[in-house]
Amino acid sequence: MPISFEMSETTRLARDHFRAMAVEHLRPISRKYDLQEHDLPTEWVDWYWKQGRKSIPGKAGESDGFIQVCVQTEELCWGDAGLYLRTPFAGLGGSAVGAAGTKEQKKRFLSVFQGDGPPAWGAMAITEANAGSDSAAIQTTATRDGDDWVLNGTKIFCTGGEGASQAEGGFVVVWATIDKSAGRGGIKAFVVPAGTEGMTLVGLENKLGIRASDTATLSFENCRVPSDNLLGSAEVRKKDQAKSSGDKGFKGAMATFDASRPIVAAMAVGVGRAALDYVLSELEHHGIELRYDAPPAEQTALERDAIDMEAELQAARLLTWRAASMMNRGRPNSLEASMAKAKAGLAVTRITQKAVELLGPRGYSKKLLVEKWLRDAKINDIYEGTQQINQLIVARRILDYPSSMLR
Amino acid sequence: MPISFEMSETTRLARDHFRAMAVEHLRPISRKYDLQEHDLPTEWVDWYWKQGRKSIPGKAGESDGFIQVCVQTEELCWGDAGLYLRTPFAGLGGSAVGAAGTKEQKKRFLSVFQGDGPPAWGAMAITEANAGSDSAAIQTTATRDGDDWVLNGTKIFCTGGEGASQAEGGFVVVWATIDKSAGRGGIKAFVVPAGTEGMTLVGLENKLGIRASDTATLSFENCRVPSDNLLGSAEVRKKDQAKSSGDKGFKGAMATFDASRPIVAAMAVGVGRAALDYVLSELEHHGIELRYDAPPAEQTALERDAIDMEAELQAARLLTWRAASMMNRGRPNSLEASMAKAKAGLAVTRITQKAVELLGPRGYSKKLLVEKWLRDAKINDIYEGTQQINQLIVARRILDYPSSMLR
Amino acid sequence: MLDFEPSEEQQLIVETVRQFAEQEIRPLAREADESGKLPDGLLAQAHELGLVAPALPEAQGGGGERSAVTSALIAEELAWGDLSLALAILSPGLVALPVVDYGTEAQQAELLPRYAGGSFVPGSLALQEPRFGADPFRPRTSAHRDDRDYVLDGAKCLVPWQEGDDTVLVFADEDGHPQGFLVPREAKGLRAEREQNMGIQALPTVELRLEGVRVPAEARLGGNEGSDLGALVTRGRVALAATAVGVARAAFEVARDYAKEREAFGVKIAQKQAIAFKLADMAIEIDAARLLAWEAAWRLDQGLPALREATLAYQQVRRVALEAADGAVQVFGGHGYIRDYLPELHLRNARGFAAFEALALV
């Protein structure tokens, strides 16, 4: 395959399909669930579960593979990123099961998302009050007791955590240590089905943006799951063995980030495009055309801003697609995924902030959605690894440094 | 005294005086000595020594104190920063003697600059090939031998080092360790008069900009100076005592940076203003007026750039003057001096780079001086502490961290 | 002589206001934002400090000590506490100061004493307009002379609209020249709709529609002489630049303190260069922006033209405040996104400066 920027027919159809879905089903309720924080967006959840998840057009074999997932994500988040995150999906928890689970585990936990029961959600619970980016500092414990693992601890910032912990059929993938002395090597991922005794929804965060999404604090008190809910192996690799470890558990779960970061980057691109599209339509409405060949002394500040925004957004999108296309080829993409995530988070933070500025008082008003997109966009600089964490990952890769040499 | 942005009459007169000097004596030979790297700019050196350094107008007591020094420096560097650095001045070496020397030392080393002999220069030699920002890593040694100190080592990036080491009457202040085991505490400053045996001018650097200035590599081989050429005390404070040390030597010499950084910042502002003035005159020439009340949708990219440049330059200038005014009040200004230096270096790097851009092909051509100002400006991001070192100093101060906690 | 240190008297004022901001304003900021309401009693308390009245002429019961520099110092401290509440506290100046500067004797005699009195009286100034490319210097709201009246038509936004007053100062275009008009809030044809904005949620602001609003000729600010909108916007930019410095400083300090508390990978995150340098940049930019704002204020006090300096300052500090707030969110990481902490509030407020004009005056 040569270098090509041409979307396959299938992906183009899918893009149009999801764009129409965003226009019809997300935009109309976007402000409503921004204001009604913590309410379940039933219109969307029910419709998506009954119809939205079905009938995606095109032939699967002829799509752009992982890039198509990015394209679809961009469209839905162009519609509303908060509602996208509240969609009944297997989510990050599903990605972890997909990446590190056995065949049996995949069947057991993921088939509900193809089924016709009530809506279900998957989520991942990693962060703790004193362990943000530093997964080695995880305090939640998993102790073996007979055939079970018993979890104890509290997780914060669990995206989708209400749905996943409460709605039957869903599950939360919980990261816990089975051996504190082993640091990172002792950390394992456990699938905790919704409604498991001992898993409690402590509360939901009040957030700057993506208010339609449920960011939960979950506590685990003697929360018991069967031993075969552990993803990967229970073997503990000590720190000095970590490099040579073939443990599909921790590494496999970590690898879900390489797969999920392009998706998260695509979410960012969707929000950024929403703001840019609005600005461009406003300019058009006022008869202002962007001149790509404007004489240098005559270019307006507005033109330059808009052109910069276009370039930044496209740069983020192309890095995102590049990271996804490497997955299509089965190539390791940890560097490229972090590049895409870092760039996209920063780019859409700037684009949405600029959009509010360019629109003046109207941009600041809740009469338009632009101010909301600024608030929504900012999450992309923060979750799934902050800007700084992704810079750190990129830096380690380009310098060929282990994490011990660059923290 | 209340907050006031009004220059005293004396400082205003001095400013006009130095501006005229820059116009008459520096600008006309600016390109010449950019091209004739390493040649002594005799027109300037001789004129300055015979006339320029005398007859500064105004009443000394009614000036703006250290701010006036900044103002004068800005004007001369607006003329040419490279030639300014080649001016027969006591320079940084003089500042070190002034800050840390005894009355006798001041008289012995500095009176030549008031005298009527041939032109003389002072310089400071700190940097070594393996000790850039890290003064504790200095390898040059000073060993006591009878009544003398014997210096051995090689110094690089010694600004003004040719004049100071070669021209009779001048001197180089050399930083050397008298006790390697003591780290920073063992480092002392020694005045080495020009022509001292054992001090050799190894070579001059070929530089990006400020080519009229002599950036020297000096070697010291059994270079012998009398014991009373040591600035401050010979007592060695070990690391853990450093904080409580009253040693005027190292600390005094370090303190010269607090005094010199505002001057260096003023140099930067001068170069940046040269570029901005040219851009503004060019805009005026083409009938383009900067509108500070331009309607948001009509402002041109040029207007915004020029206004940003003005704001950045004035921000750098005010931080510079603020740091200098604290010296007038006798207040510690280490934080503020580093703030000014960091801001000014970065601001004029940006301003001059932007100026070249705005002027297009003409900006890039050597027919104008603008490209030279870009090259000259960049030194301000590097010497007297790089951008990063000054950020580090600022960070330590605002966090109230010792250097051990933040490197 | 060049000098950059407030006088002893100013330092005393700053100290008092800072204490008020810390003890009375900051603790109420979050709740006020969430509820979209001004806290009871705060304005009366602030009034007792005498933050606006001293600037009014002695003839009308004021202190006769108008100083843009002092006002800038006060504005920064209040806004450090909270931007919405600061703007509410400073709102009397929105009417009082233009009336001082341009009002006829009758207008001054009628309006000024209330602001110098014993109780807090808010002010409403209608300048910005809810349209693309809104231009504070060239309002599109129009004023037509009709016999002994003026008839106003158009729309305004971001108009402070606190309870307790009955007048709004509206700027409109009269034959190509902007003029101010003192309009009763109850005037026929005037409709005020409470706004919802991304930030400054605690400050009640409205969008105004003016349809054939009729006021007598005497309502024209300055009577036949009129007023100078350019100068007013300049004073607004200085005031807003000072408040933006306050917001930026608040964001910086909150981020700095958090960075010194929070640990990751076994050290305080402030010990990481990426965080430490970000904080250093904030500190540098904030100090620079403050000096630019002071310079513009000082020029006003000297009676010098200050549009250029005010614009430079405002443009810089808009950027600086946004970057500081955005940077604080980054320093806080996940917590920066949560409404339990201040950075997201600072971010929402800071972005407002892209839309604000003359929401405060010096």
Added chain:
Amino acid sequence: MLDFEPSEEQQLIVETVRQFAEQEIRPLAREADESGKLPDGLLAQAHELGLVAPALPEAQGGGGERSAVTSALIAEELAWGDLSLALAILSPGLVALPVVDYGTEAQQAELLPRYAGGSFVPGSLALQEPRFGADPFRPRTSAHRDDRDYVLDGAKCLVPWQEGDDTVLVFADEDGHPQGFLVPREAKGLRAEREQNMGIQALPTVELRLEGVRVPAEARLGGNEGSDLGALVTRGRVALAATAVGVARAAFEVARDYAKEREAFGVKIAQKQAIAFKLADMAIEIDAARLLAWEAAWRLDQGLPALREATLAYQQVRRVALEAADGAVQVFGGHGYIRDYLPELHLRNARGFAAFEALALV
């Protein structure tokens, strides 16, 4: 289907050019810059690699494999070696490619075979003009028809002017439309003065003065059909974007390697977040800029409009290259300012993209 990996054939070409850049170009870069001269023999060597000829039509002895993407790949690698030398090596395309795109049969038959021949023949294209606000799309140099001739007047700058050729392609305004003219270097009224610029010092460029330069009507590129300057500038922007990516990558790699070598305070400076994050940002921005350049190139190959994409790419990469070079100077500290090391050369060259248009074509 979307894909971002060069074909195997392209990878082979890249590998070859990369090796050439590393072994033949880079070692000569500094001396060539200092002396302001192209190294002897380099161009002949480069010609043997076949970097331009393959893009020419088979009818004229070329390879018939025109691909803007492949050209972009080649340009990046060459410019990674050195910008001046890369532009010199690519200069045949400045005349050959416009003649391929627009030339009459006679023009193609006369001019193209020389570029496809056994020896290196440079090209000269005169587009930019030495004035404030220089606009590549709207030259002010004028062309007036006078009977069977055209008479050209005006000034041009940044015109590559290597030895070994006799023609310069000059763009001028003819009744409001820009057109190209193939002008003999020896034409009367044409004065060429060697330029001195901040960067690309090894590439001989001239400022041209045209005073009543007279050429026959047949010299008009494309004859009656004329040519499309907009499309040519677009192709220039893609080519320059690719070379700018090369410069940026060179600066990044030099900085990265130095940071891994250089110690301060007992660790490699690359271990400092301030340095490491700067390098990470460079790497991200360079990859993004390359993708933008490729997209524009791909659109050209598809026959799609590409002005927008080419402009986005060029504007981004201008900034990226400058920031990478400036960042490399910072990473090197004092050594970054010295002409013994590459960063200052990269900085001088990178800033040139603010002034360059169509100094290379794809």
